[in-house]
Amino acid sequence: xxxxxxxxxxxxxxxxxxxxxxxxxxxxxxxxxxxxxxxxxxxxxxxxxxxxxxxxxxxxxxxxxxxxxxxxxxxxxxxxxxxxxxxxxxxxxxxxxxxxxxxxxxxxxxxx
Amino acid sequence: xxxxxxxxxxxxxxxxxxxxxxxxxxxxxxxxxxxxxxxxxxxxxxxxxxxxxxxxxxxxxxxxxxxxxxxxxxxxxxxxxxxxxxxxxxxxxxxxxxxxxxxxxxxxxxxxxxx
Numbered sequence: 001x002x003x004x005x006x007x008x009x010x011x012x013x014x015x016x017x018x019x020x021x022x023x024x025x026x027x028x029x030x031x032x033x034x035x036x037x038x039x040x041x042x043x044x045x046x047x048x049x050x051x052x053x054x055x056x057x058x059x060x061x062x063x064x065x066x067x068x069x070x071x072x073x074x075x076x077x078x079x080x081x082x083x084x085x086x087x088x089x090x091x092x093x094x095x096x097x098x099x100x101x102x103x104x105x106x107x108x109x110x111x112x
Numbered sequence: 113x114x115x116x117x118x119x120x121x122x123x124x125x126x127x128x129x130x131x132x133x134x135x136x137x138x139x140x141x142x143x144x145x146x147x148x149x150x151x152x153x154x155x156x157x158x159x160x161x162x163x164x165x166x167x168x169x170x171x172x173x174x175x176x177x178x179x180x181x182x183x184x185x186x187x188x189x190x191x192x193x194x195x196x197x198x199x200x201x202x203x204x205x206x207x208x209x210x211x212x213x214x215x216x217x218x219x220x221x222x223x224x225x226x227x
Binding site for chain 1: 116144146148153154155157158161201202204206211212213214215216217218220221
């Protein structure tokens with residue numbers, strides 16, 4: 001079975017631009033969570049979606065938004081990119097709204 | 113607010129030697145506790161987790177961890193490390209009641225294995 005897949009794997013954007021990151025959960029998993037991992041730090045929780053609804057949100061500005069589609073895949077959008085948004089963005093899926101996460105390999109975003 | 117402290121940024125261990133990675137957490141109730149490993153350029157792999165019950169938890173790859181409520185600690189141990197264990201290790205805590213609040217991670221411990 002395929003694990004959690006994220007696309008693209010790497011991305012370079014300019015300050016002020018917008019970016020969309022994509023995540024496909026493990027088949028049958030209904031919950032998707034997003035984390036930001038800045039170099040040298042642990043991941044920070046951004047969002048959790050379950051059954052296409054936002055169920056949890058971390059301490060991130062409104063420039064960050066996400067959605068979950070009927071097939072349970074998810075997109076993370078970041079507007080008005082700042083240099084500080086450069087990070088590895090990790091997606092994790094789980095069967096239910098629990099901590100049984102499986103993480104993807106992430107999207108490395110570089111803002112220049 | 114919950115928090116996790118991993119006091120050791122780097123640890124160097126000889127291959128075949130024992131390993132202990134420290135983790136201290138701050139949380140008001142009984143926490144959900146996790147250890148993850150991350151290899152360069154990879155996502156996070158779950159090593160083990162503690163929700164309740166036996167305070168000594170066995171995980172994958174020969175790792176174990178012990179929950180000590182009195183010390184607010186959840187240290188990770190392995191009796192004999194292998195060169196393939198070189199990676200970044202993260203301790204994390206989650207609130208009871210499900211995953212909607214997400215996990216709070218420590219800053220990680222970078223494990224270096226000497227031949």
